[in-house]
Amino acid sequence: MATEVLLAKTITICKDCPIKTLSEGIETAAEYDTLRVKKGTYKEYNILVDKPLTIIGENFPVIDGEDKGEIIRIVSDQVTLDGLFLINVGTSYTTDYAAIRVVKSEYFDIRNIVLEKLFFGIYLEKSNNGRVYHNKIIGDAVDEYNSGNGIQLWYCKNVVVERNIIQHVRDGIYLEFSDNISIKDNTSTDNLRYGLHFMFSNDDIYTNNTFENNGAGVAVMFSKRIKMLGNTFRKNWGTAAFGMLLKEINDAEIIGNTFEENTIGINIEGSNRIMYKNNSFIQNGWAIKILGACYTNTFTLNNFLYNSFDISYNSKLNDNVFNKNYWSSYTGYDLDKNGMGDVPYRPVKLFSYIVNKTPETIVLLRSLFMDVIDFSEKVSPVFTPDNLLDSSPLMKQIP
């Protein structure tokens, strides 16, 4: 292998060079060669990378697929793509054309790629141990049915998706049956459906990503042992919009995230044994909405700041623990000066129960009448779970 690398040569591709197209270059190249693509526009599609190669664009050469189909397909291990500008991926209702598709390959590195006018962006299929780093994917999706996802992982393992910017596609990042994936420092905004979408994927971790103004926020479904750390979910507004949707998620850790100005901060359905810690919920319509059976979840050391509703519950049963959170609407006192209020806080208001039943009543939010009946419910809970309370609410916001 060492000798092969030493023998590797560099092939230059440009309009006036002997080798004028990328496909030609790949054909002539030997394994582990480097292809340098000079600035210019190359009208090519269905480019097949079938040997370990490093393809580097200089000053972002444009590969124009002319809407004819897939642009680059990688079917070999150890392929690096760097610095290309790919546009005009073909749209089809039967085939998921992607700008870059990696099939059953390992040790790939896709970096510094710019994608525009795409259908699917970077599509990883049964490929492991690779990296998708610092790419920029700008779609122009209008309808869900004829648009694709920015970065899609299907049956992949040990892939790092880092520092990508994804906008205006269907789902920013989509994972299905993919385990041990690390998603870090990405910015996924203005997408039609989800900023990030997990299905049947376990042991993944996502950190420090920003998800903003996506059609429905972020959805994490049917997955186990997911870690979500330090992400920001902002301004996901609308009827079925959430900062994050959790559905059938078990044993996850949700720590240090910020949920700001979403219609619903976290919408939780049938999820168990999740630790919610050090998150901040700021000015959401509902900070947390819990539907269906959710057991043994723990909410501790979170900040609940100026949400219209802190917690909404649709059943009278509660098996979740709320302890030592800061609630901005807490009005109790701390006589023993231990930093925790002496009176428990009840985060579920009767009014949120009423709004669940009759949504139009939302126009009565913050009415004096509502305060009066909320108060009476607080004194003797009839409609809301009476054991749902934070018995040690913090007096000071957690920094």
Add this chain to the structure above:
Amino acid sequence: MIIVDNLYKKFGKNEVLSALNLKIEEPGIFAILGPNGSGKTTLIKSILGMVVPNNGHITLKGIPIKNNWKYRQEIDYLPQIANFPGNLKVKELIRMIKDLRDMPADEERLIALFKLEPFLNKKLSTLSGGTKQKVNLVLTFMFDSPLLILDEPTTGLDPASLIHLKEWVNQEKAKGKTILITSHIMQFVSEIADEIVYLLEGKIYFKGTKEALMTRTNQKNLEHAIAAIATTPANV
């Protein structure tokens, strides 16, 4: 000066003025008298525009007063019960009324006449009833309007002030003004009035000089004449 033509006023079911006609052309002092509830105050307030009549017309110097307010520049009115905004000082009240009317005023002489100097910097709420009435008189007399309407001007006045009041009223009359007065003090009326206007059940029952009234009722003094008038048949 004033023509009241066919005036009607009802308060609820209670008809206070019914088809009242009154013409006061010449200058002089006219005492408007009548039993309680005969409509004296209502008539005065109608002339002032404070009460809106149900029917009929009032003209002042030939100008209808309906929907008009400028004509009140021609009237100085002394209200019956003088209750002023309590946290104003006497001085401020006088200044304010002057400011509102925006006319030349002669308050200095009146203040001296009624000896109000020590009260000028006092709040109105601290004054006695008599002192308030003096302030009231100052406010009324300090302007020089052709028509004066005085509603019970003698209320609460000490004898010296009463004398000053009479002098002042006569002095105004000498200027050729028309002065309407209501009073329950018959001695005051007989001393000062030129003509008596007697109201009964919302109508003018009698209008004429004091002498005419006494002749008609065969009484020698005005007080008895007034008491007797209601029992004497009209238009005899």
Add this chain to the structure above:
Amino acid sequence: MFKILKYSFYDLIRSRWSYVYFLFYLVLGFVLLFLNNDVSKAVITLMNIIIVLVPLIGTIFGVMYYYNSKEFTELLLAQPVKRSSIFLGQYLGVAGSLTLSLVLGLGIPFVLYGLLRSSAIFDFSLLLVTGAFLTLIFTALSFNIALSNENKIKGFGYAVLLWLFLAVVYDGIFLMSLILFKEYPLDNFSLIVTMFNPIDLSRTLILLKLDISALLGYTGAVFKQFFGTSQGFIISLLMLILWTVVPIWRMLYISKKKDF
């Protein structure tokens, strides 16, 4: 009119009650900001107070001023001054001094706190504007009540009832009817019902700022149009203006017909 306004205003800003009202807001502002140290929380607490207290004070002050200055009014009526000027002047005097107490009382602590540089300035200005509107509306309503009732006790009673009705009972009935008729499409209904209560209207205006995330969670297209665009803000503001103008107009109309 400006002369009357001037005297009513001077009279009022020298009265003890205006100071109490002003000091109340001043203390409230300082406590909320400097003890809690949290602008967003202060704005929410203030909103609750403004929506309940401002109408109450407006009504009570209005009725009280009217009855207390009755003799003074009669004195003015005999002067060469237009009737409408007298009442408009007095009304603006009361409403103006109350608004001034509110704006200065809350404004001073907020400015000292450095709000002008904070992003909460818009929320806060909106609060003050709604507070001013509520003062204007409820003072006008109270003048209407006082003009129609010679009896002071009755007038006070009606004024307090009016406040209680609009601040609490109305929303109770509103909620019951929404729950009762929940099978039917209710978004138009609920928006229209909101328009008929100035307190609800002001609340809606503030909700548009503070709780827009929650408001957009509702499915109805009418709500979406109303809350999601500037339409809601504009309509609410126009309705508030209407709510101010109509009672003032009616006050002048009654006063023209009234006997004193």
